[in-house]
Amino acid sequence: MQHLITAMLIILSLTACDKLKMKKGDFVVKGLGVNFAPYDAGSGKAGDFIFNAMEDKLFLEFGASVMSPQGPKELPTFEYRLDPNASVMAIADGKVNRFVHQPETDDYEIGVISTLDPAFSVVYDHVKNPTIGMGDTLVSGQVLGKPGNWGPTLGRFEIMINNDSTGRSYCPFVHFDPALKADYQAKVSTLMQDWENFKGNNAIYNEAAQVLPGCRYESMVNK
Numbered sequence: 123m124q125h126l127i128t129a130m131l132i133i134l135s136l137t138a139c140d141k142l143k144m145k146k147g148d149f150v151v152k153g154l155g156v157n158f159a160p161y162d163a164g165s166g167k168a169g170d171f172i173f174n175a176m177e178d179k180l181f182l183e184f185g186a187s188v189m190s191p192q193g194p195k196e197l198p199t200f201e202y203r204l205d206p207n208a209s210v211m212a213i214a215d216g217k218v219n220r221f222v223h224q225p226e227t228d229d230y231e232i233g234v235i236s237t238l239d240p241a242f243s244v245v246y247d248h249v250k251n252p253t254i255g256m257g258d259t260l261v262s263g264q265v266l267g268k269p270g271n272w273g274p275t276l277g278r279f280e281i282m283i284n285n286d287s288t289g290r291s292y293c294p295f296v297h298f299d300p301a302l303k304a305d306y307q308a309k310v311s312t313l314m315q316d317w318e319n320f321k322g323n324n325a326i327y328n329e330a331a332q333v334l335p336g337c338r339y340e341s342m343v344n345k
Contacts (some may be wrong), residue, residue, distance in 0.1 A: 133140060149242035151294050153302075154200060154294060155213050155279065160312055161319075170254075171254060171313065172203075179203070179211050180202065180221045181202055182197055182334070183338065184199065184338060195209070196338075198344065199247070199281060200281050201278070203272055204271075204272075207268065209265045209267075210249060210266050210267060212262055213262060215260065215261050218254060218260065219235050219257075224248075225309060229248045233246075243303060244282065292341045295334040315328065322337040
């Protein structure tokens, strides 16, 4: 009986912590912008992700190290390689305050300021055929358009969460809806494991170094 009471107190404490985190700012994330699902060998897909063995990763995690024209850098985003016909979606409620065509990639960067806490904004990068425009009010789950171009068979899409008051970018799970967080964390973990199994390499993602699924850090300085 004592063990049961202790377990219940721990659950209540964790729930309270999640609620307190949300109270720091009303900004809340309710999705990850694309559909996740376990890998299906018949279709060659895992939700919106097409498993292409030529790729190193289909999901580039928050804090992933990549090479840029300026040298090595760590990504302050979740970056995806997707079915080009997938629909990409808003992850939080807000109002579009940036809508810029990028000629070099022939897609759009869309900035959305939170309607709940204006210190927070979400940047959606590499959106094609946008279904929304400057000044539009969005709700979580609303379709934004299609992924931008990434090679002949895949699309590309990125999400980034910024807070101007702290000057930092955040792992999506830091501000995720507590009622949805465990489910989405499991989706990310499953995708990483399925990809490693598909590639026959269990060292593609260093899950032990992740503070949250898909995140090497809780936040990074916004550069």
